[in-house]
Amino acid sequence: MTKIKNIKKELLSHNWYTLYKFTFDFQMNNGKWSTQMRESYDRGNGAAILLYNKEKGTVILTKQFRLPTYINGNSTGYMIEVCAGLLDDDNPEDCIKKEAVEETGYQIEKVHKVMEAYSTPGSVTEKVYYFVAEYYEDMKVSEGGGLENENEDIEVLELKFSKAIDMVNTGEIQDAKSIILLQYAQINKLLKI
Ligand SMILES: Nc1nc2c(ncn2[C@@H]2O[C@H](COP(=O)(O)OP(=O)(O)O[C@H]3O[C@H](CO)[C@@H](O)[C@H](O)[C@@H]3O)[C@@H](O)[C@H]2O)c(=O)[nH]1
Numbered sequence: 270m271t272k273i274k275n276i277k278k279e280l281l282s283h284n285w286y287t288l289y290k291f292t293f294d295f296q297m298n299n300g301k302w303s304t305q306m307r308e309s310y311d312r313g314n315g316a317a318i319l320l321y322n323k324e325k326g327t328v329i330l331t332k333q334f335r336l337p338t339y340i341n342g343n344s345t346g347y348m349i350e351v352c353a354g355l356l357d358d359d360n361p362e363d364c365i366k367k368e369a370v371e372e373t374g375y376q377i378e379k380v381h382k383v384m385e386a387y388s389t390p391g392s393v394t395e396k397v398y399y400f401v402a403e404y405y406e407d408m409k410v411s412e413g414g415g416l417e418n419e420n421e422d423i424e425v426l427e428l429k430f431s432k433a434i435d436m437v438n439t440g441e442i443q444d445a446k447s448i449i450l451l452q453y454a455q456i457n458k459l460l461k462i
């Protein structure tokens with residue numbers, strides 16, 4: 270059992286999301302207690318989905334500018350990702366259906382949850398709920414692209430699954446949640462390569 274006590278929480282920033290500093294006493298494996306400090310960024314939880322079409326052998330991905338990658342080595346700042354979003358007040362399934370139509374234009378009724386995972390457990394609270402779903406042409410209800418009032422500027426890509434897997438291997442796709450879902454599809458043979 271985790272031995273932790275005297276947890277104190279100090280708000281460092283609440284500009285867009287919240288950054289807290291926690292101070293706590295923690296008993297280590299050797300039995301000694303130590304006082305530790307950790308910063309923890311809380312943006313809530315997220316959901317991500319791989320949309321795939323078996324007959325066509327294709328997947329739907331998105332391309333958008335991600336500032337944190339631009340300042341850390343991604344020369345264009347653009348990232349190719351699966352559709353994803355923050356839960357806000359929704360449950361993961363409702364959230365991802367809403368994100369799918371907003372970002373990609375596909376209205377998906379049936380989604381399949383495949384896993385839950387913490388993205389950056391050392392510093393960010395976020396847990397991401399992972400989904401897959403089949404898409405068909407008749408589910409397309411709009412162009413997608415994201416919400417204008419949130420300044421989202423999302424390009425929708427329909428790629429051959431084999432091309433997307435190649436892009437993971439060449440480093441053209443570097444987003445962890447997207448790599449997880451593409452490799453999930455590959456391992457579980459959701460589509461033919
Ligand atoms: N003004 C402002 N807008 C922000 C800020 N941080 C995020 N936003 C905007 O808030 C919106 C959130 O869009 P979502 O679709 O809900 O989230 P996401 O950014 O796609 O997040 C997904 O991908 C992330 C990166 O992989 C994941 O971390 C996250 O959990 C989720 O899966 C985006 O338009 C984003 O630009 C900020 O500090 N300031």
Ligand SMILES: [Mg+2]
Nearest residue numbers: 352353354372
């Ligand atoms: Mg998004």
